[in-house]
Amino acid sequence: MRILDYFQPATVEEAIEDLCKSPHTTKILAGGTDLIIQLREGKLAPEYIIDLGYIAELRGIAEKDGTLVIGSMTTYTVIENDPLIRKYMPLLALAASSVGSPQIRNTGTIGGNLANAATAADSIPALLALEAKVVLTSGRGEREVAVGDLLIGSNKTNIASDEILTYIVIPLPPSFTYGTFVKLGRRKALAIARLNLGLTVNLKDNGELGKVTLAVGAVGASAYRVVQVEKLLEGQKVTSELFTAAGKLLAQVVADKLGSRPTAAYKKTISKAAFKRAIAKIGTECGRW
Ligand SMILES: Cc1cc2nc3c(=O)[nH]c(=O)nc-3n(C[C@H](O)[C@H](O)[C@H](O)COP(=O)(O)OP(=O)(O)OC[C@H]3O[C@@H](n4cnc5c(N)ncnc54)[C@H](O)[C@@H]3O)c2cc1C
Structure with a gap:
């Protein structure tokens, strides 16, 4: 070197x-x-x-025009403890708190996690479920890209070599939207995710489920939204049978994605368990199931 x-x-x-x-x-x-x-x-x-470490404008979180704007150099520790994140999108605080160790969370940044685009990166399923976009800045100007379009494979993104990921922009979720993040690893701390999952559920007044967003990571080259499960849930009345069917569908999507990989059977099982855990957490929070 x-x-x-x-x-x-x-x-x-x-x-x-x-x-x-x-x-x-x-x-x-x-x-x-x-x-x-x-x-x-x-x-x-x-x-x-x-070294972006001396650029103050890239650190911190602000509310702007119905969004939260997070500077790419914001660390996990800041995200985990930020009052705006905790108020509007606690699932991102949960994802940040699940990363590595205190030392890693004090140093590692959300922009670095996105740009590195590891298969198991913990911020990514949370950001996908929150429908986040990133701002990429270069000598040619700025462009906004949805996180789902940024990821093109394991450790591969659409960031051009002359671009810097400057901000992450997340729309504020509508009222009565609940969200959570679940990470399954080999141990409780300093673990690389075997599977990570971000889920948001909007509840309608009539008891039906409104918009649902579900994203999973570490079960394919890049994390992805599971639109099949979102569609199954949206507009439905809450029943335990519905949630069981959604967990089974997620497991099937994951198994299909992993094909003949040796981890497919294991990840099929744990994806169902992670979904069950996530939906139970949201049920406890909203008090509806
Ligand atoms: C012990 C240990 C435990 C870990 N545990 C976890 C874990 O539990 N979960 C998890 O998700 N990750 C984990 N990681 C990985 C790592 O900490 C994260 O991916 C972290 O967020 C990377 O951010 P960084 O600021 O350190 O990026 P850097 O290491 O500085 O950069 C990473 C890559 O992104 C590029 N890059 C960084 N910022 C930008 C930008 N603004 N614009 C364009 N390109 C950019 C760099 O050029 C580089 O290619 C762990 C790492 C270690 C060493």
């Missing part, structure tokens, strides 16, 4: 200027919890590093 230069821009504009000089041989450094390991293992050999 031979790094020729290391930049510490103080603004996004400066970072873009630095990146424009040689985008294909430059790597962005956020918290470094993925990147430094990849550099040490020789999986990457960039000539230039741009």
Whole structure:
């Protein structure tokens, strides 16, 4: 590994200027919890590093025009404890609290988790269930991309080499929307997810289910929305049979996605269990089942 230069821009504009000089041989450094390991293992050999750690505008969470805007350099610890996140989208706080260890949560960023796009990344199912978008900034301007369209495979995204992921924009969920996040791993702390799941359920006055969003990770190259289950649930009266059918359908979708992979049978079983756990958590929170 031979790094020729290391930049510490103080603004996004400066970072873009630095990146424009040689985008294909430059790597962005956020918290470094993925990147430094990849550099040490020789999986990457960039000539230039741009450290986003000094750009204050990329840190923090703000409410704006019916959305929450999260700077890409915001750490899990900040997300986990932020009053706006806890009020409007506690499932993202839960996802953040499930990541690694306190040291990783103090250093690792939500932007880094998205850009690294690991199969088991914990923020991603939560962000998919919340219908989040990301803002990508380059010398050509800004573009907004839905998180689902950003992911194109394990550790692969649509972020161009001259773009920086600057913000995550999440619409505020409508009233009477409940959400949760479930992570199943080999142990309770410092575990890579065997499966992670984000679920939101909107409840109508008449007792029927309104809009449902369900996303799963670590059960395919990239996390994904499970629209088949969402459609099964939406507009239905709540019954235990309905939730059992939804869990079975999720298990089938996961099994089909994994095909002949050795983990398929195991993940089929745990996806049903994770859904059951998620729907029970939401039931306790809303007091309707
Ligand atoms: C011990 C340990 C435990 C972990 N546990 C978990 C876990 O439980 N769950 C989980 O999901 N992850 C876990 N991780 C992985 C890691 O901590 C997260 O993926 C973290 O969010 C990465 O963010 P970062 O700020 O450290 O990114 P970095 O390592 O700095 O960057 C990661 C990648 O994203 C790119 N990048 C970063 N920011 C941007 C940006 N703004 N724009 C464009 N590209 C960018 C970098 O160039 C690099 O390719 C763990 C890692 C370790 C070492």
